Amino acid sequence: MTTLMTVLGIVVFVVGLLFSIAWHELGHLSTAKLFGIRVPQYMVGFGPTIWSRHSGETEYGIKAVPLGGYIRMIGMFPPGDDGRVKARSTSPWRGMIEDARSAAYEELRPGDDKRLFYTRKPWKRLIVMFAGPFMNLILAVVIFMGVLMGFGVNTQTTTVSSVSDCVISQSENRDKCQKGDKDSPAKAAGLRPGDRITAFNGRPITEWSQLQESIRDTVGRATITVQRDGATKTLHADLVANKLVKYDENGRVVPDSYVTAGFLGFSPATGVVQQSFGQSVDRMGDMITSGVQSLVDVPSKVPALWDAAFNDGERKQDSPVGMVGAARIGGEVFAMDIPAAWRVAFFLNVLAGVNLSLFLFNMLPLLPLDGGHMAGALWESVRRHAARLFRRPDPGPFDVARLMPFAYVVAGVFVCFTLLVLVADVVNPVRIS
Structure with a gap:
């Protein structure tokens, strides 16, 4: 069953990827046609063509390798200095330039001189290329x-998952209390697992980051409002200074870095929060x-x-x-x-x-x-x-x-x-x- 689900996930991802590529190329296609540029091909994928059909002046198709896609617009590059698009040169670098220029004029038809990509104003070309x-x-x-x-998103909440028994510096790399460790302020205040903290020092709390910041900024007496079994209770705690892990501006832990901040002593529960x-x-x-x-x-x-x-x-x-x-x-x-x-x-x-x-x-x-x-x-x-x-x-x-x-x-x-x-x-x- 696991193998079947893995294969199904890969197949669904490939379908999603093909849609993303087709969606990207649709941006180029729609804006190119909007500005009157002729588009001979709209292809999803690279390599041999698996399926294609013509609609109007454009061939739409799917190719074998789903790692990209393209639309082919005529006249992507202007003619050379001599006005020709198929001049050859013995220079390999010049040859690259001329090959690219020549490819841009493939399938040129009578009247297409007014439908070339390079003849459009720069802002229109900018839109065509940005649209993808x-x-x-x-x-x-x-x-x-x-x-x-x-x-x-699965995130930390303001609900208490567990309460620490004692005050332990997070730099000590231990989770069990030892003789001489003080009771945690949360335990002393009577905080319990399942309590949902709704206010801290009278300030309404709606998310964990807000509560964490308030706790870290407080050393000393604090009032904590919780919802417990459908009832509102007010607890009083004496927060202490403790050595805690450091977070960066994006809320990620900075490895091997600590700060001294206020400590209450509980772990938040996690849950999916809209x-x-x-x-x-x-x-x-x-x-x-x-x-x-x-x-x-x-x-x-x-x-x-x-x-x-x-x-x-x-x-x-x-x-x-x-x-x-x-x-x-x-x-x-x-x-x-x-x-x-x-x-x-x-x-x-x-x-x-x-x-x-x-x-x-x-x-x-x-x-x-x-x-x-x-x-x-x-x-x-x-x-x-x-x-x-x-x-x-x-x-x-x-x-x-x-x-x-x-x-x-x-x-x-x-x-x-x-x-x-x-x-x-x-x-x-x-x-x-």
């Missing part, structure tokens, strides 16, 4: 917000910030990734994961012994994370990514505005094809990194259970 990643961002936001507001719209927006902002930081940190994680793939090194939880690894996680989620609603919510979060990553990755201002074409359109706009400002001749379209040698280098780096992640995902995968 933006569709992934929309999908990520919708899924994340739906899960946060509809299902909730988030309000405001809380969901805040969490979504944190996810985007974390995603950007993760993208910046990728180069520094390559050595550890290499060790995990080839030297039996530890595969850390924050290690980069490819589509194969994400599919394995999807299968693992479906096979977990947790309620079905949790499986669905966890899986949707994985899919949303993939879409957020696709958005951020494609926004990098590097060819052949969408961000590279966007950067080219922006640069052309700057050049033309500067020419008008200084009353100089119009410099014309910016020839992005001249950057193709650099694009091949970037693509080569991406391919090598993808293969490294693939090996690590197969031989030493990230596991969530």
Whole structure:
């Protein structure tokens, strides 16, 4: 049964990935057609074509390898200096440029000279190239917000799970009381498991982070209001200073770091808590910030990734994961012994994370990514505005094809990194259970 659920999870993830790719390309397709650019092909996947059909002037299809997709627009690059698009050169770099330029004019038809991509104003080209990643961002936001507001997140609550018997410094690495340890303020105050704290020193409490901050900021007498067996009770505690673990600005534990702060002495219960719209927006902002930081940190994680793939090194939880690894996680989620609603919510979060990553990755201002074409359109706009400002001749379209040698280098780096992640995902995968 576990194997069946794992396979089912992988299949569902692949379907979700194909939808995400198709959704991305739909952004490019719809805006290209909106601006009158002819699009001969709309394809999901790479490699041999499994299925396709023509509708109007566009061929729609699915290819064998579900690791990407594309639409083919005519006239992606302007003609060369000689006005020709098929000139050849013995220079390998020049050959790359001319091959890319020639491919941009395949299937050119009479009347298409007014439907070329490069002839559109820079702001229109910017919209066409941004529309694809933006569709992934929309999908990520919708899924994340739906899960946060509809299902909730497993988080610490203001309900008491257990009460500490004594005061122990968290730096001592022990959990049993010893002779001479003082009773915890929570125990002395009569706090019990199951109590839900609703106010601290008269201040209403709605979430754990708020309560934790109030406790840490207090040393001395405090009034605690709790709900117990349907009744409201007021308890009085004398909080003491204690050595506690340090948290960063995102609420994560800072390893081997401690601070002296107020101590009450209880553990909060965890539960699935639905988030309000405001809380969901805040969490979504944190996810985007974390995603950007993760993208910046990728180069520094390559050595550890290499060790995990080839030297039996530890595969850390924050290690980069490819589509194969994400599919394995999807299968693992479906096979977990947790309620079905949790499986669905966890899986949707994985899919949303993939879409957020696709958005951020494609926004990098590097060819052949969408961000590279966007950067080219922006640069052309700057050049033309500067020419008008200084009353100089119009410099014309910016020839992005001249950057193709650099694009091949970037693509080569991406391919090598993808293969490294693939090996690590197969031989030493990230596991969530």
